[in-house]
Amino acid sequence: MSETTSADPNGQPGWAQPGYVYAANPYRAPVKPGPAPWRIAVSPRTAADPRPSVLLGALGAGLLCALLLNGGLALNLLILALAAAVTAALSARASGRRVRPWTVVWALGALALLAVPAISDAGWPTTLAVLGALALASLALHGGRTWAGVLFGAAGLCWQLFPALPGATRTLRAQATPDRAKWLPLARAALVAVVLLAVFGSLFAAADPAFGDLLSGLSPQLPRGWDLILRVPAFAAGLLFALGAARTAAAPWRWDRLPVKAAKPRRLLEWALPLALLDLLFVAFIALQLAVLFGGYRRLIKETGLTYAEYARQGFWQLLWVTLLTLLVVAVAQRWAPRATAGERAVVRLLLGVLCTLALGVVGAALLRMQRYVDAYGLTRMRVWVTGVELWLALLFVLLLVAGAVGRSGWLPRAVVASAAIATLAYGLASPDALVAQQNVDRFQQTGRIDLAYLRDLSADAAPALDRLPVDFRSCALSRIGGELDARTPWYAISLRAAEARRILADRPLEPNPSGCPSDDPVDAMR
Numbered sequence: 217m218s219e220t221t222s223a224d225p226n227g228q229p230g231w232a233q234p235g236y237v238y239a240a241n242p243y244r245a246p247v248k249p250g251p252a253p254w255r256i257a258v259s260p261r262t263a264a265d266p267r268p269s270v271l272l273g274a275l276g277a278g279l280l281c282a283l284l285l286n287g288g289l290a291l292n293l294l295i296l297a298l299a300a301a302v303t304a305a306l307s308a309r310a311s312g313r314r315v316r317p318w319t320v321v322w323a324l325g326a327l328a329l330l331a332v333p334a335i336s337d338a339g340w341p342t343t344l345a346v347l348g349a350l351a352l353a354s355l356a357l358h359g360g361r362t363w364a365g366v367l368f369g370a371a372g373l374c375w376q377l378f379p380a381l382p383g384a385t386r387t388l389r390a391q392a393t394p395d396r397a398k399w400l401p402l403a404r405a406a407l408v409a410v411v412l413l414a415v416f417g418s419l420f421a422a423a424d425p426a427f428g429d430l431l432s433g434l435s436p437q438l439p440r441g442w443d444l445i446l447r448v449p450a451f452a453a454g455l456l457f458a459l460g461a462a463r464t465a466a467a468p469w470r471w472d473r474l475p476v477k478a479a480k481p482r483r484l485l486e487w488a489l490p491l492a493l494l495d496l497l498f499v500a501f502i503a504l505q506l507a508v509l510f511g512g513y514r515r516l517i518k519e520t521g522l523t524y525a526e527y528a529r530q531g532f533w534q535l536l537w538v539t540l541l542t543l544l545v546v547a548v549a550q551r552w553a554p555r556a557t558a559g560e561r562a563v564v565r566l567l568l569g570v571l572c573t574l575a576l577g578v579v580g581a582a583l584l585r586m587q588r589y590v591d592a593y594g595l596t597r598m599r600v601w602v603t604g605v606e607l608w609l610a611l612l613f614v615l616l617l618v619a620g621a622v623g624r625s626g627w628l629p630r631a632v633v634a635s636a637a638i639a640t641l642a643y644g645l646a647s648p649d650a651l652v653a654q655q656n657v658d659r660f661q662q663t664g665r666i667d668l669a670y671l672r673d674l675s676a677d678a679a680p681a682l683d684r685l686p687v688d689f690r691s692c693a694l695s696r697i698g699g700e701l702d703a704r705t706p707w708y709a710i711s712l713r714a715a716e717a718r719r720i721l722a723d724r725p726l727e728p729n730p731s732g733c734p735s736d737d738p739v740d741a742m743r
Contacts, residue, residue: 265383266462267310273303274384274458281454282447287702287709289342291334295708297327297349300458304357307462318630322356325349325637332644337676337714340597341644348640355633357464358471365472366629372469377460384459480552484560487553491567494545498574505581535582536602539609542575546616550625569620572613579610594667595655600648608639647713653678657685668733672696679717683724691726692733698726 266274277299284292301323308315329352332345351370360369546568553564586603612632619625653674660666671682671693682693701718710718 265387266307266380266459266466268387270303270307270310270462271384271387273299273306274455274462277303277458278451278453278455282451284708285450285454286447287705288711288714289333289346290709290711290714292708293333293346294327294330296454297330297353300454300461301327301353303458304461304465308465311466313465316359318359318361319356321634322352325634325641326352326356329637329641329644332641333711335712336644336647337711337717338644338647338649339675340601341648344640345644348637352633352637353461354464357461358468360471360633361626361630362472363629366633368469368471370633372471373460373464375469376464377456380456380459380463383463484554484563487549488563488567491545491549491564491571495567495570495574498571498578502574502577502581505577505584535578535585536606538578539575539582539606542571542578543609543612546572565620569617572616572620575613576610579606579613582606590655594659595652596670597648597652600651601643604639604643608635611635611639647677649674649677650681650713653681657681660685660689668692676701676711676714676717679713679720683720687727688733691728694721694726695733697721 277296280299281296284295326349329345329349333342336342350373354371354373355366355369358365358369358372360366549564549568553568554560555564583603583606586599586606590599612635615628615631615635619628653671656666656671666685666689668689671678672695674682674697676697679694679697682697683690685693697717698721701714701721703718705714
C-alpha cells in the first residue's frame with residue numbers, strides 16, 4: 217500500500233497536513249496515531265484570510281441584502297445569490313481551486329430553484345425551493361459523491377458562517393491604513409460616479425415624468441429612520457452568508473473522506489428468508505388491489521360498509537408508510553446483506569430487485585387511491601404535496617433498480633440529490649395553488665359544488681383560475697388575495713404571478729360585500 221504526505225490521494229496538492237501519513241485510498245483514515253480519525257479525514261486545507269476583493273464582494277452582498285430584502289421574497293433572492301456566488305468565485309480563484317463539472321451542476325441547480333420565488337407567490341413551494349437552493353449551494357462549495365459527502369456537504373455551509381468572521385476582521389485591520397495611491401483612485405471614481413448619476417438622474421426625472429416613474433420603480437427603496445435600523449440585521453445576514461461561502465470555497469471540508477466502518481455481513485439465511493416472505497406479502501397485497509380495480513369494488517364496499525373515497529383516504533397514509541419503510545429495508549440490506557460470493561450477491565440482488573419492483577406497485581395503488589379521493593372531495597395543497605412525494609419515491613425505486621441492474625451504485629447519492637432538486641423545482645413551477653384552483657373551478661362548473669372557504673386561503677397563483685368564477689363567487693374567492701397585494705411593492709420583491717394577480721384585479725375590480733361569502737375560519741384541508 218502506497219503512502220503519501222505531500223498531496224491529496226486524488227492528486228490535489230496541499231490537502232494533506234504535515235506530520236500525518238495518508239493512505240492512497242481516499243476512504244481510509246490516516247494510519248499514523250493522532251487526533252480522532254474523523255477530524256483528520258475531513259480536515260480542510262488551511263483557509264487563508266480573504267483578500268480585499270473578496271471582502272468587498274461580501275460587503276456588496278450585505279448592502280444588497282439590506283436594500284432588497286423588503287416587501288417580499290421574489291427576484292431579490294436570485295440577485296443576492298448571484299452576489300454571494302461572485303464572492304465565492306473570487307475566493308476560490310484566489311485559493312487556486314479548480315472548477316469541476318458537478319460544482320457547475322449544483323450551482324446552476326441552486327440558481328434554478330431560486331427562480332421559484334421569483335415566479336410563484338405560494339409560501340410552501342417557495343420555502344422548499346429556498347432550502348433546496350441552500351443545500352445545492354453548499355454541495356457546489358463542498359462537493360460530494362458518497363452518502364456521507366452528500367448528507368454532510370448539503371448542510372456544511374452552516375458550519376462555516378461564524379468561523380469566517382475572524383479572517384475577515386484581520387483583513388479589515390490590515391487594510392485600515394492602506395496605501396493612498398492604491399485606494400484613492402477607486403474612491404474618487406466611485407464618488408464621481410455617484411454624483412454624476414444623482415445630478416443627471418434627477419434632471420432627467422424632472423424633465424420627463426414617465427422617466428421619473430421608471431427611475432423610481434427600478435431603483436431600490438432607500439431606508440430612512442427606524443427602517444434604516446431594521447435593515448442592519450439583513451445586512452449582517454448577507455455579509456455573514458457571503459463570507460461563509462467565500463471561506464468554504466477557499467477551503468472546503470472533505471466529507472467524502474469521512475471513514476465509515478464496514479458493517480459485518482450476516483448469514484444469507486438471515487436475510488434471504490425475511491426478504492422472500494416480505495416479497496410474498498407484497499405480491500398478495502398487489503393481487504388484492506388488482507382484484508378490487510377490475511371488478512371487486514362492489515363486493516369490498518358491501519363487506520366493509522365504506523365508500524370508495526373513505527376506503528381511499530383510510531389506506532393512503534398506510535401505503536405511504538409502507539413505501540418509506542421499504543426504502544429503509546433496502547438501505548439496511550445494502551449495508552448488512554452478505555456478498556462474499558457470487559451466489560450470495562445474486563440472491564440478494566434478486567430479492568431486493570423484486571422488492572423494489574413490487575414497491576412500485578404499492579406506489580401505484582396509493583396514487584390510484586389518491587385519485588379516487590380527489591374525485592370525491594376535490595384537490596387541495598396537501599393532496600398535491602403527497603402525490604408529488606409518492607411520484608418522487610417511485611423515481612427512487614427506479615434508481616435503485618437501475619443501480620442493481622448495472623451492479624454499480626457510486627452514482628446513486630448524486631442521482632438522489634439531483635432527483636430531489638428536480639422534483640422540488642417542478643413542484644414550485646407547477647404552482648400547487650394554481651392546480652388546486654383550476655381543478656376546483658372545473659369541478660364547480662360540472663357539479664355546482666365549491667369550497668369557497670378553502671379557495672379564499674390560496675395565494676395569488678390561483679387568481680387566473682378564480683377569475684373564471686361568477687361575479688359573487690369571484691369577489692369572495694379573490695377578496696383576501698386583493699387585500700394582501702400592495703401596489704407599492706417594488707419590482708424585485710413581487711413574484712410574476714402576484715404581479716399578474718394585481719393586473720387582473722386592476723382590470724376587473726372586486727364587488728364590495730359579496731353575498732354568501734364564508735367566514736375566515738380555517739378549513740381542514742384533509743377532511
